[in-house]
Amino acid sequence: MEDGTVERVRPRDRILETAQDMFHKHGIKGVGIDAITEAAGTNKMTLYRHFDSKDDLIIQCLRATACKAGAMWEKFEVQHPGNKLAQLHAWVRMAADCLTADGRGCDMANAAIELTDTDHPARRVIKELKEAQRDRLVTLCRDAGIGQAELLADTLSLLLEGARVSVQSVGTEGPSAQFVRMAEGLIVSFRGTAAG
């Protein structure tokens, strides 16, 4: 049978899933290849048959995580079809949920901080994915009828980025606790000054 849908999850997928989870929880430099393969129920050789190196694995993990995050946006469209303003508010709620539930920040931002070498191959991937993320939020703001869509999107981006970092340094009771109020206030404010 040539249907590719195998029941048992292939080692490559188990590795990718496990690595995402462990990188997220313990950081990239805080997790070794051996720990990943063991947690994934496989071994080092199999990992290196599917990924060129740890750096390659890191990049694939970042792409996979971004892909999952992308699915969120489709959920917004499904939940509020055509209503871009409602989708923007849904984005705020989703962001707030990330803050309280997660404890660890954005994988891409964390990776950018950990991988200090500016020539690291993951850096351009991080930049690429973050820019795509930004474009998406800008478009949503614009479609929601916000005048200065770029400025609102950038402000919300920085607020969320900062909140996700703040959670890790001072916890959920710190400044990030006010994230929703800040974001909603900004949206109201920008809608007030709306333009064509």
Add this chain to the structure above:
Amino acid sequence: MEDGTVERVRPRDRILETAQDMFHKHGIKGVGIDAITEAAGTNKMTLYRHFDSKDDLIIQCLRATACKAGAMWEKFEVQHPGNKLAQLHAWVRMAADCLTADGRGCDMANAAIELTDTDHPARRVIKELKEAQRDRLVTLCRDAGIGQAELLADTLSLLLEGARVSVQSVGTEGPSAQFVRMAEGLIVSFRGTAAG
């Protein structure tokens, strides 16, 4: 002569200074003890005579960095004595300078992201120092006559934190480029809604 002011910089201070710089540039896990001692022109034994462990060194570095940052606040008071609103604007300018000049974010935030173990001894120090930083900004906002001082201070904190992270993932041309406009806009907005 029993005056403690020795001309030659003591090894402990050289180590502390060098470690701060290298931790900042390359991250905590990206720098080894050997590299620090070599750059400081000393050796490993001397380091371990002054610091209990690498974790201890990390903590001392964070405290020293926070101390330097504290000196900035005194500069604001000197430059604009009594004028708290001017000091708040000076804080915004200082923050913006950090963004364009540095390339690497806040040492405390970076450390919080790198040291994923919640029991790590540096974590409570980070939280302590970050909370002190927040209190300072809240006080400044309140003294500047802002009504919702806590909310403005928290918003500015998150914006800056996010901007310092964003610089590392997408560079200075990303959302962080609008930091000053965002911050100044917020201050104006909060002064508009000022209360007693």
Add this chain to the structure above:
DNA sequence: CTAGGGTGTTACCGGTCTGTAACGTCATGA
């Protein structure tokens, strides 16, 4: 049945890491 590809196992390489032991050097101060 058979060949081959995906997988598992073990062992290993060279390097790096934190931290310590033992000893030698040197300046200072009594």
Add this chain to the structure above:
DNA sequence: TCATGACGTTACAGACCGGTAACACCCTAG
């Protein structure tokens, strides 16, 4: 002069790291 203490040097321990080689296994497609 001599003792003390700070500092430097070398070597090492023990662990972990990323990555590779060689070989055995087993399921499946043909």
